[in-house]
Amino acid sequence: MQTQTLALAFLAATTVGGIAWVFLYPYLSGEKKAASRRASVARTEPAAARGADRTQRSRREQVEGSLKELEARSRQDKKVPLSLRISQAGLEWSEQKFWIISGVLGLVGFGVAFMAGGGMLGAAGIGFAMGLGAPRWLLSFKKKRREKAFLKALPDAVDVIVRGIKAGLPLFESIKVVVNDSPEPLRSEFRQIIETQAIGIPLGEACSRLYERMPLPEANFFGIVIAIQQKSGGNLSEALGNLSKVLRDRKKMSEKIQAMSMEAKASAGIIGSLPPIVMLLVFITTPDYIALLWTNSLGQLMLVCCLVWMSIGVMVMKKMINFDF
Numbered sequence: 316m317q318t319q320t321l322a323l324a325f326l327a328a329t330t331v332g333g334i335a336w337v338f339l340y341p342y343l344s345g346e347k348k349a350a351s352r353r354a355s356v357a358r359t360e361p362a363a364a365r366g367a368d369r370t371q372r373s374r375r376e377q378v379e380g381s382l383k384e385l386e387a388r389s390r391q392d393k394k395v396p397l398s399l400r401i402s403q404a405g406l407e408w409s410e411q412k413f414w415i416i417s418g419v420l421g422l423v424g425f426g427v428a429f430m431a432g433g434g435m436l437g438a439a440g441i442g443f444a445m446g447l448g449a450p451r452w453l454l455s456f457k458k459k460r461r462e463k464a465f466l467k468a469l470p471d472a473v474d475v476i477v478r479g480i481k482a483g484l485p486l487f488e489s490i491k492v493v494v495n496d497s498p499e500p501l502r503s504e505f506r507q508i509i510e511t512q513a514i515g516i517p518l519g520e521a522c523s524r525l526y527e528r529m530p531l532p533e534a535n536f537f538g539i540v541i542a543i544q545q546k547s548g549g550n551l552s553e554a555l556g557n558l559s560k561v562l563r564d565r566k567k568m569s570e571k572i573q574a575m576s577m578e579a580k581a582s583a584g585i586i587g588s589l590p591p592i593v594m595l596l597v598f599i600t601t602p603d604y605i606a607l608l609w610t611n612s613l614g615q616l617m618l619v620c621c622l623v624w625m626s627i628g629v630m631v632m633k634k635m636i637n638f639d640f
Contacts, residue, residue, distance in 0.1 A: 401454065404455075417450045420445045421443065425441065464499070465501050465529055466566065470563050486518065508521045522537060522538045523541070536558055580636050
């Protein structure tokens with residue numbers, strides 16, 4: 316009986332203590348007063364602070380909208396038409412001229428291979444490769460060379476624009492200075508920005524179109540910075556200065572990756588060149604032994620299959636040693 320009384324007394328004391336802790340401790344410790352003071356400070360927040368918060372939120376929404384718009388446009392432009400590919404290579408050909416050159420090269424390759432005794436199948440394969448492969452290889456080669464020249468001059472051009480803006484020149488006039496002093500192809504690309512803006516297109520959109528003619532991440536960065544600044548405002552010289560630093564860091568990273576991958580590229584070149592070198596040596600020493608590859612129909616088929624497999628191997632090795640960042 317005494318044990319039950321003590322247990323009930325303990326439970327009653329615990330209950331009373333818990334109620335006192337919940338209801339009386341905030342007043343005794345000052346938490347209630349601190350909470351009421353925080354609420355009063357929050358209620359008396361200045362209207363300027365609330366306006367600044369709304370402005371910052373609005374600008375962030377504008378930036379997000381610009382980035383989403385540019386991303387959607389890049390997804391739509393994944394399939395590049397032939398006319399734009401010719402323009403990206405820096406050539407002034409029309410599509411009709413391109414197809415005429417492809418047809419002439421295909422016929423020349425077919426005729427040379429057929430007269431050399433390659434047979435109908437081998438001549439057709441060589442003509443097909445010459446007609447469709449050689450012109451596209453030329454476009455790709457000239458496009459990459461043009462992009463390298465553009466990347467080499469872009470950081471200096473951005474620095475010129477930054478100095479012009481800090482000196483008080485408008486962005487449009489700073490771009491004109493770049494057009495007057497920069498080498499090709501950067502001069503022609505920025506001249507197109509000026510000509511596009513002169514016909515009524517906003518400068519931000521004209522700069523964002525640079526990525527269509529020069530499909531490089533660096534050109535896309537430049538267009539994004541200008542487009543966001545035109546819509547949202549801000550310190551353009553600081554933004555372009557940061558962009559120039561990013562461009563130079565990317566250039567350093569590219570050169571570092573190229574230096575680190577040179578051993579793999581040399582190995583790939585040696586492995587890819589061994590079969591044709593061995594074939595040439597065998598032809599020089601014993602031409603009758605290897606002549607079956609282009610005089611016999613089965614040998615022609617084997618030769619075509621070997622070329623296809625070698626091409627696949629070269630493309631796989633190229634994918635393995637080329638690093639995108």
